[in-house]
Amino acid sequence: MTSRKRTQLPKLPPTPHGDDSPNKSDVFNASERSEIMRRVKSNRNKSTELRLIEEFKKRKIVGWRRNVRLFGHPDFVFPKLRVAVFVDGCFWHGHRCRNTVPKDHADYWRIKIERNQIRDRAATERLTALGYLVIRIWECEFKKANADLLEEKLRPLIEAACRPLEDCLTKEQISD
Numbered sequence: 001m002t003s004r005k006r007t008q009l010p011k012l013p014p015t016p017h018g019d020d021s022p023n024k025s026d027v028f029n030a031s032e033r034s035e036i037m038r039r040v041k042s043n044r045n046k047s048t049e050l051r052l053i054e055e056f057k058k059r060k061i062v063g064w065r066r067n068v069r070l071f072g073h074p075d076f077v078f079p080k081l082r083v084a085v086f087v088d089g090c091f092w093h094g095h096r097c098r099n100t101v102p103k104d105h106a107d108y109w110r111i112k113i114e115r116n117q118i119r120d121r122a123a124t125e126r127l128t129a130l131g132y133l134v135i136r137i138w139e140c141e142f143k144k145a146n147a148d149l150l151e152e153k154l155r156p157l158i159e160a161a162c163r164p165l166e167d168c169l170t171k172e173q174i175s176d
C-alpha cells in the first residue's frame with residue numbers, strides 16, 4: 001500500500017471554510033462523484049449552524065454574530081466575550097468518530113483532510129494568541145448520545161453569555 005503512487009491532487013483555490021468541493025472534471029466517475037457531493041452536502045450545509053443557533057436559544061445564550069471577518073472564519077463570534085465558535089464536519093475535519101476514508105482515492109481524501117486539520121490548528125492558535133477562547137464543536141456532538149459533550153463545550157457561553165444566568169441553568173446546576 002505504501003508504495004502506491006499518491007493520487008494527484010487537483011489544484012484548488014483555498015476556500016474560507018477549507019471544505020472546497022473536489023474537482024469534478026477529472027479523476028472521479030459518476031458514482032464516486034455523487035458520493036463526493038453527498039459528503040460535501042452533509043458537511044457544511046447550513047443546518048449544522050442552524051442547529052447550533054437552536055442550542056444557543058435553548059440555553060438563552062445571546063450576543064453571537066455570524067460572518068465576522070476574523071482569521072479562520074469562525075462560524076460564530078461573541079465579540080464582547082472574545083469567543084470564537086467553529087462547527088466542524090466530522091469527515092472533512094478528520095474527527096476520529098468517522099476515521100474511515102473512502103477506499104478509492106484514499107490518499108486524495110487523506111491529504112485534503114490533513115490540509116483542513118492544519119488550517120484548523122492554525123486558526124485556533126492565531127485566535128487564541130489574539131485573546132479569543134476558541135470552541136470547536138464537532139458535527140457529531142449534536143447527536144443526542146453526545147449531549148453531555150456539547151453541554152460541556154457550551155459551558156463557558158452558558159456561564160458568560162446568557163442573561164439572567166439563573167434562566168440558563170437547570171435546578172441541579174444551581175444547587176451545585
Ligand SMILES: [Zn+2]
Pocket residue numbers: 090095096097098138139140141
Ligand atoms: Zn465526530
